[in-house]
Amino acid sequence: xxxxxxxxxxxxxxxxxxxxxxxxxxxxxxxxxxxxxxxxxxxxxxxxxxxxxxxxxxxxxxxxxxxxxxxxxxxxxxxxxxxxxxxxxxxxxxxxxxxxxxxxxxxxxxxxxxxxxxxxxxxxxxxxxxxxxxxxxxxxxxxxxxxxxxxxxxxxxxxxxxxxxxxxxxxxxxxxxxxxxxxxxxxx
Ligand SMILES: NC(=O)c1ccc[n+]([C@@H]2O[C@H](COP(=O)([O-])OP(=O)(O)OC[C@H]3O[C@@H](n4cnc5c(N)ncnc54)[C@H](OP(=O)(O)O)[C@@H]3O)[C@@H](O)[C@H]2O)c1
Numbered sequence: 001x002x003x004x005x006x007x008x009x010x011x012x013x014x015x016x017x018x019x020x021x022x023x024x025x026x027x028x029x030x031x032x033x034x035x036x037x038x039x040x041x042x043x044x045x046x047x048x049x050x051x052x053x054x055x056x057x058x059x060x061x062x063x064x065x066x067x068x069x070x071x072x073x074x075x076x077x078x079x080x081x082x083x084x085x086x087x088x089x090x091x092x093x094x095x096x097x098x099x100x101x102x103x104x105x106x107x108x109x110x111x112x113x114x115x116x117x118x119x120x121x122x123x124x125x126x127x128x129x130x131x132x133x134x135x136x137x138x139x140x141x142x143x144x145x146x147x148x149x150x151x152x153x154x155x156x157x158x159x160x161x162x163x164x165x166x167x168x169x170x171x172x173x174x175x176x177x178x179x180x181x182x183x184x185x186x187x188x
Pocket of ligand 1: 011012013014019020021024025026027059060061062063064087088089090103104105124125126128129132155
């Protein structure tokens with residue numbers, strides 16, 4: 001970590017075969033119908049308290065476009081009133097004043113602009129941005145929610161890496177829905 005005690009976390013949900021979306025970008029398969037008897041139940045109060053600990057979100061433009069599509073269909077905005085930084089070289093609609101666009105050097109952006117300002121920085125996808133985040137050595141934690149489904153093909157959790165990245169398994173939780181959440185610390 002640089003200068004501050006900030007933490008950069010990558011979090012996404014993926015199929016067991018490692019995809020975060022189908023090749024056409026659709027995520028309809030995220031709604032699974034499994035039941036794991038011994039699993040934990042997600043307590044809404046806990047989720048709400050946990051979300052409060054996140055200080056800002058970072059996402060790629062294609063993930064932002066998916067989020068806007070969800071909102072247009074009435075599913076709401078998942079990021080509350082927290083600052084959301086969208087990486088893009090294009091002109092995209094700014095639907096709320098918590099959204100800010102950035103284009104350029106990702107390492108410089110994270111280390112010089114985000115880390116001094118925010119304690120808990122969450123990268124929420126997609127695969128291209130998560131790949132960059134790992135390749136550039138910016139991530140401290142990877143949270144991987146595995147859903148009980150195989151989809152065969154699609155956009156990978158992170159795009160191809162040019163080296164191995166050693167991880168430390170810090171936490172595992174299995175839920176009644178059949179989802180398993182894996183939390184890894186990136187070994188520096
Ligand atoms: N299952 C899950 O939990 C989950 C989570 C998130 C996303 N998703 C899915 O994943 C898909 C999107 O993932 P993706 O890998 O295709 O794309 P992405 O990572 O969301 O976005 C990549 C785009 O971000 C922009 N960008 C990246 N780095 C930049 C930089 N340093 N400066 C300026 N712009 C930069 C570029 O777009 P421009 O052309 O705009 O410059 C790039 O093409 C969607 O289908 C979404 O639904 C799933």
